Amino acid sequence: xxxxxxxxxxxxxxxxxxxxxxxxxxxxxxxxxxxxxxxxxxxxxxxxxxxxxxxxxxxxxxxxxxxxxxxxxxxxxxxxxxxxxxxxxxxxxxxxxxxxxxxxxxxxxxxxxxxxxxxxxxxxxxxxxxxxxxxxxxxxxxxxxxxxxxxxxxxxxxxxxxxxxxxxxxxxxxxxxxxxxxxxxxxxxxxxxxxxxxxxxxxxxxxxxxxxxx
Numbered sequence: 001x002x003x004x005x006x007x008x009x010x011x012x013x014x015x016x017x018x019x020x021x022x023x024x025x026x027x028x029x030x031x032x033x034x035x036x037x038x039x040x041x042x043x044x045x046x047x048x049x050x051x052x053x054x055x056x057x058x059x060x061x062x063x064x065x066x067x068x069x070x071x072x073x074x075x076x077x078x079x080x081x082x083x084x085x086x087x088x089x090x091x092x093x094x095x096x097x098x099x100x101x102x103x104x105x106x107x108x109x110x111x112x113x114x115x116x117x118x119x120x121x122x123x124x125x126x127x128x129x130x131x132x133x134x135x136x137x138x139x140x141x142x143x144x145x146x147x148x149x150x151x152x153x154x155x156x157x158x159x160x161x162x163x164x165x166x167x168x169x170x171x172x173x174x175x176x177x178x179x180x181x182x183x184x185x186x187x188x189x190x191x192x193x194x195x196x197x198x199x200x201x202x203x204x205x206x207x208x209x210x211x212x213x214x
Contacts, residue, residue, distance in 0.1 A: 016054050017051055017054070019050070020050045020051075020052075021048060021049050021050075023048055023049070023050050024048070025045075025092060025093045028045045031050065032088065035052075041054050042086065042098045042100070043088075043096065043097070044137045044141050045096040045097070045137075046095045046137045047094060060131075062190060063100035063101055063129050063130070063153065064101070065190050065193045065201075066151065066158075066186060066190065067083065067103075069186065069189050069190075069202075070129075071083070072205050072206055072209065073177060073180060073205075073209065074105065076213065079108075080109060082103065082104040082108045083101065084101075084102050084103070084111075084125060086098045086102075087117050089117070089119060089125070089141075090119065091144050091145055096141065099125070100129055100130050102125035102127065102128040102147070103126060103128075104125055104126055105127060106126045106176075107126055110122065124145050124146050126149065126176065127147070127148070127150070127151065127176055128142060128147050128150045129151045130150065130151070130152050130153070131153045132153070139168060142168070143167060143168060146166070148162065148163050148175075149161065149163070149174065149175065151174075151182075153190070156191070158182060158183050192204075
């Protein structure tokens with residue numbers, strides 16, 4: 001006997017992941033509609049494999065802190081940016097993913113006024129940030145989407161991946177922020193935010209950035 005359960009009724013414990021194989025793109029689109037927008041899960045789809053992830057609360061905090069750090073640095077440089085959060089990115093028939101958060105930086109002005117992020121009309125985000133990713137499906141989806149840079153924060157370490165010849169290569173210097181030792185800075189600042197509070201960490205960071213410019 002086959003038992004079918006609506007996908008929205010499946011409850012995942014925080015930190016858990018479910019993989020579903022042999023799904024068509026049409027199946028994926030239907031599941032997205034069934035899951036709806038108001039949920040605490042993330043999805044990644046690549047060539048027939050769907051992963052549904054339920055993040056831990058600390059996972060959510062990590063990527064938000066990193067996004068705040070990124071914004072502080074970009075603001076200190078008077079650079080424009082647009083934060084598109086966990087907007088669903090799609091390459092029809094191939095891949096779909098919901099980043100923890102994603103940014104337009106080099107292309108910030110291109111997406112001004114954008115309310116519906118269709119990658120047929122707009123370039124992919126310049127940078128995606130993920131926390132605690134272990135999935136090859138996630139990285140493969142970003143490669144298919146041609147996102148130029150991905151930051152992965154896991155086990156108190158930041159890894160930076162840059163797209164070269166359609167595949168990711170791990171680097172130690174971010175091309176978006178080449179003047180900053182991010183693989184050292186980010187773990188220290190994240191821990192400082194957790195220990196002392198995010199607002200205190202950001203105020204100290206902004207003061208440091210301003211003094212460096214003096």
